[in-house]
Amino acid sequence: MAFDKMELKDIEVWDGNFAAAQALRQSQIDVVAAYPITPSTPIVEGYAKFLADGYIEGEFVMVESEHAAMSGCVGASAAGGRVATATSSQGFALMIEVLYQASGMRLPIILNVVNRALAAPLNVNGDHADMYLGRDSGWIQLGAYCPQDAYDLNFIAFKVAEDHDVRLPCMVHQDGFMTSHTAQGVHTLTDDVAYSFVGDFKPMNDMLDFEHPVTHGVQTEEDWHFEHKARQHNDLMTKVLPKIQAAFDSFEKLSGRKYNLVESYDMADADVCVVCMGSSVETAREVATEMRAKGIKAGVVGIRVIRPFPFMEIAEALKGVKAIAALDRSSPNGAPGMLFNEIAGALYNTADRAMLCGYIYGLGGRDLTKKHLANLYTELQANVDAGKITTQLQQFIGVRGPKLAFL
Amino acid sequence: MANIGWDEFEIGAMLRTFDGKIDDIAGTLQEDRAYSPNSSFVASVADWRIKKPVFNKDFCIDCQFCWVYCPDLSIIARDKKMIGVDMDHCKGCGICVEVCPTNPKSLLMFNEHTDEETALAQWPTKEEKE
Numbered sequence: 037m038a039f040d041k042m043e044l045k046d047i048e049v050w051d052g053n054f055a056a057a058q059a060l061r062q063s064q065i066d067v068v069a070a071y072p073i074t075p076s077t078p079i080v081e082g083y084a085k086f087l088a089d090g091y092i093e094g095e096f097v098m099v100e101s102e103h104a105a106m107s108g109c110v111g112a113s114a115a116g117g118r119v120a121t122a123t124s125s126q127g128f129a130l131m132i133e134v135l136y137q138a139s140g141m142r143l144p145i146i147l148n149v150v151n152r153a154l155a156a157p158l159n160v161n162g163d164h165a166d167m168y169l170g171r172d173s174g175w176i177q178l179g180a181y182c183p184q185d186a187y188d189l190n191f192i193a194f195k196v197a198e199d200h201d202v203r204l205p206c207m208v209h210q211d212g213f214m215t216s217h218t219a220q221g222v223h224t225l226t227d228d229v230a231y232s233f234v235g236d237f238k239p240m241n242d243m244l245d246f247e248h249p250v251t252h253g254v255q256t257e258e259d260w261h262f263e264h265k266a267r268q269h270n271d272l273m274t275k276v277l278p279k280i281q282a283a284f285d286s287f288e289k290l291s292g293r294k295y296n297l298v299e300s301y302d303m304a305d306a307d308v309c310v311v312c313m314g315s316s317v318e319t320a321r322e323v324a325t326e327m328r329a330k331g332i333k334a335g336v337v338g339i340r341v342i343r344p345f346p347f348m349e350i351a352e353a354l355k356g357v358k359a360i361a362a363l364d365r366s367s368p369n370g371a372p373g374m375l376f377n378e379i380a381g382a383l384y385n386t387a388d389r390a391m392l393c394g395y396i397y398g399l400g401g402r403d404l405t406k407k408h409l410a411n412l413y414t415e416l417q418a419n420v421d422a423g424k425i426t427t428q429l430q431q432f433i434g435v436r437g438p439k440l441a442f443l
Numbered sequence: 444m445a446n447i448g449w450d451e452f453e454i455g456a457m458l459r460t461f462d463g464k465i466d467d468i469a470g471t472l473q474e475d476r477a478y479s480p481n482s483s484f485v486a487s488v489a490d491w492r493i494k495k496p497v498f499n500k501d502f503c504i505d506c507q508f509c510w511v512y513c514p515d516l517s518i519i520a521r522d523k524k525m526i527g528v529d530m531d532h533c534k535g536c537g538i539c540v541e542v543c544p545t546n547p548k549s550l551l552m553f554n555e556h557t558d559e560e561t562a563l564a565q566w567p568t569k570e571e572k573e
Binding site: 259262264 | 446448449450452453454455456457458459460461463464465466468481
């Protein structure tokens with residue numbers, strides 16, 4: 037390999053952005069086409085610096101917008117390279133049109149999304165509005181809770197997305213600022229170990245294979261479009277989760293770090309539980325432990341794979357629980373939250389249909405405090421004690437003004 | 444293309460220009476290439492055309508301007524000699540006529556239904572410069 041290796045300590049103090057940038061370096065990305073945006077900027081900045089310093093053999097393409105960034109990634113990926121980029125919020129929204137192109141063309145691009153609120157009002161802080169915007173785009177979506185996850189899940193993403201049975205693009209999500217700019221100890225892999233896990237890029241139907249010319253980005257109408265979309269959905273529903281599980285298993289052998297499609301904490305005997313995503317999972321775990329000291333059997337379920345949604349695994353994880361809170365960090369704007377809906381769907385046909393409440397929290401980077409979560413667990417326990425839901429189905433947490441509750 | 448089911452085609456909405464491996468495609472004339480049924484080369488788009496170019500070899504100086512400028516690679520030239528127009532792919536844009544430098548022009552646009560003999564009989568004579 038015609039580039040320098042970097043000596044890393046076993047544990048480095050990295051924020052989520054730098055952890056992701058290091059993972060991109062160690063995966064030896066051929067092309068990054070990027071238009072930096074807060075709070076994801078340091079990821080592509082980091083890649084550019086590693087490239088300039090001779091740690092990567094690749095190409096950084098500077099473009100005029102996020103739409104162009106993802107378009108550049110589509111071209112480079114169709115040409116046959118290992119491709120990644122990063123974005124947030126408004127930039128993610130501008131990419132949306134091309135995200136559907138990337139997944140429909142079955143191009144294994146990795147997109148680090150540092151979750152940030154969507155305007156208006158303009159806001160640079162973390163919530164899940166951009167992540168939710170991408171959930172029907174046909175991409176795989178993995179959720180990191182901390183810088184360590186952001187590092188590890190990038191390797192998992194390449195491993196799964198580039199598998200020839202999968203060939204779907206993958207987003208790695210981390211919370212803006214809370215994860216992206218919070219430095220923590222991150223256990224590293226050496227360059228050789230990390231690269232051998234991801235492996236050499238194996239092109240498929242690449243445009244630079246001149247002996248097998250292909251046309252990418254074709255047009256289909258009512259005669260073919262449905263079949264292509266059906267195939268993509270079929271592959272997401274049947275092939276991706278087993279491949280992610282297999283990647284998690286081999287990553288555990290390599291690193292000792294274990295990831296699951298659905299993360300369960302204190303769930304073995306839990307009566308009440310919180311289901312949430314991102315950095316909130318770690319806060320909820322801490323509060324659950326404290327609630328147990330007060331006699332409430334509290335647990336936490338963290339969503340690790342957002343798409344494809346682990347429908348069966350969620351139902352299994354929530355088996356035997358009496359009251360559940362689904363926490364959505366994105367304004368559903370006229371509906372129950374996404375997690376509420378998905379979990380309701382997963383539980384509806386099960387025998388022990390637990391009481392399910394939805395909570396909207398943390399918009400625009402508003403803190404979710406331990407006190408919020410302690411109150412929430414107490415409310416869930418009150419539901420259990422009363423044998424029925426004592427509140428409205430949807431409530432807002434941490435918003436100023438009169439109590440907001442609906443349904 | 445056959446109406447096959449969702450599980451019977453390659454992923455990625457991509458189409459192969461040739462079935463299987465190809466070799467020395469640059470050195471092979473279009474008519475000798477084994478294009479797959481998915482290649483646009485085998486599909487006629489002649490019905491997109493309202494007017495058609497007619498080639499009159501009596502005036503052509505083989506300058507290749509039409510070949511260079513045609514946006515659809517529809518000028519057929521062999522050994523740097525203009526042979527004619529690929530009427531399956533020509534869309535009748537008229538660029539070849541526009542760039543033709545001869546006097547009179549060696550390519551002119553005619554109505555689609557005008558036959559070649561009639562078109563050639565109507566060909567204008569050399570315009571004298573004043």
